[in-house]
Amino acid sequence: MGRRPCCAKEGLNRGAWSAREDKILTNYIKIHGEGKWRDLPQRAGLKRCGKSCRLRWLNYLRPDIKRGNISMEEEELIIRLHKLLGNRWSLIAGRLPGRTDNEIKNYWNTNLGKRVHGDKIHDSNKQCSKLERKGSMESNTGIKPETHPAVIRTKAVRCTKVIIPWQLDNQMANKNLLPVWDCDSPCCSPQQEDNSCGFLKDFDINELLISGVLYSDQDKEINECEILVDGDVQSKNMSSSCPEHFPLLSRDEAKLEDSMDEAAIRPQNWRASTDPFQPNDALDLTTLASFLNSEDEWIS
DNA sequence: AATCTTTGCAACCGCAAGACA
DNA sequence: ATGTCTTGCGGTTGCAAAGAT
Numbered sequence: 001m002g003r004r005p006c007c008a009k010e011g012l013n014r015g016a017w018s019a020r021e022d023k024i025l026t027n028y029i030k031i032h033g034e035g036k037w038r039d040l041p042q043r044a045g046l047k048r049c050g051k052s053c054r055l056r057w058l059n060y061l062r063p064d065i066k067r068g069n070i071s072m073e074e075e076e077l078i079i080r081l082h083k084l085l086g087n088r089w090s091l092i093a094g095r096l097p098g099r100t101d102n103e104i105k106n107y108w109n110t111n112l113g114k115r116v117h118g119d120k121i122h123d124s125n126k127q128c129s130k131l132e133r134k135g136s137m138e139s140n141t142g143i144k145p146e147t148h149p150a151v152i153r154t155k156a157v158r159c160t161k162v163i164i165p166w167q168l169d170n171q172m173a174n175k176n177l178l179p180v181w182d183c184d185s186p187c188c189s190p191q192q193e194d195n196s197c198g199f200l201k202d203f204d205i206n207e208l209l210i211s212g213v214l215y216s217d218q219d220k221e222i223n224e225c226e227i228l229v230d231g232d233v234q235s236k237n238m239s240s241s242c243p244e245h246f247p248l249l250s251r252d253e254a255k256l257e258d259s260m261d262e263a264a265i266r267p268q269n270w271r272a273s274t275d276p277f278q279p280n281d282a283l284d285l286t287t288l289a290s291f292l293n294s295e296d297e298w299i300s
Numbered sequence: 301a302a303t304c305t306t307t308g309c310a311a312c313c314g315c316a317a318g319a320c321a
Numbered sequence: 322a323t324g325t326c327t328t329g330c331g332g333t334t335g336c337a338a339a340g341a342t
Contacts, residue, residue, distance in 0.1 A: 016310070038327070055311065090330060110308050
């Protein structure tokens, strides 16, 4: 018995969204909030797949979305983050307030990727077809994807819960490493006097916070044997119950966080709030860029 | 001006993984 | 323990607009 398809495809609108559909979706989410995407179209009266609604909202309709005009600072940041993280678009987007993973991915594919690779690719490739341009470019033209000497490959080991000793918890709170807990869930606040429901964390936070050896060709094999915590997933885990994300850090994230903390430049809200109607704290791009400049030193 | 080609971006798809029953 | 649901991610596709011929 296979899984139920996300929606019945028949009779659903596809392709570009109309202004009317946008308005319906926006109004619905303003009233009822995000989530329950599967049932949303029916409840909102949209002839769309829930997945499509989610995508439309996240990539286009959210009020905190910035569109177009990616600044030089942002561009620089994307390049550096891509160098560091590879195609982890959601992670990259998480560091660029108001930008979506899809937008950054598109921007990379159409501008930066070409520019970064383009220096090495000569005019002979300018004529390559759209097909080659898309994905198969590397294999069909013999152009290898840029090797990322320092791209951190996180492994799919996920943290579902972690246990932080109370003292460490306090230390982290003092260092402002813990998020602002603003949800109503009784289990949300680690600072509750009754710590009974706890703040379970089952890994050694110190271990995670150690700046890791970056992924490189030489230590590929070693790294492949290592257990890393997948950074982008922690947000998923935490966001299910809490709107802010506790930084369960992948090594790359940990490294970023660590250094940012050392430099006292860590943005307080480094992930976009999941509450679309709460404006994000602006991330100081200049600061982050300067941090990433120092990042180059680790890589080399 | 007409046609063809390329580009950019929104949207779609399949998959993975945690949550939940 | 198992199967299904829900959500999120990254890769890919489709199409309109822009540019070239």
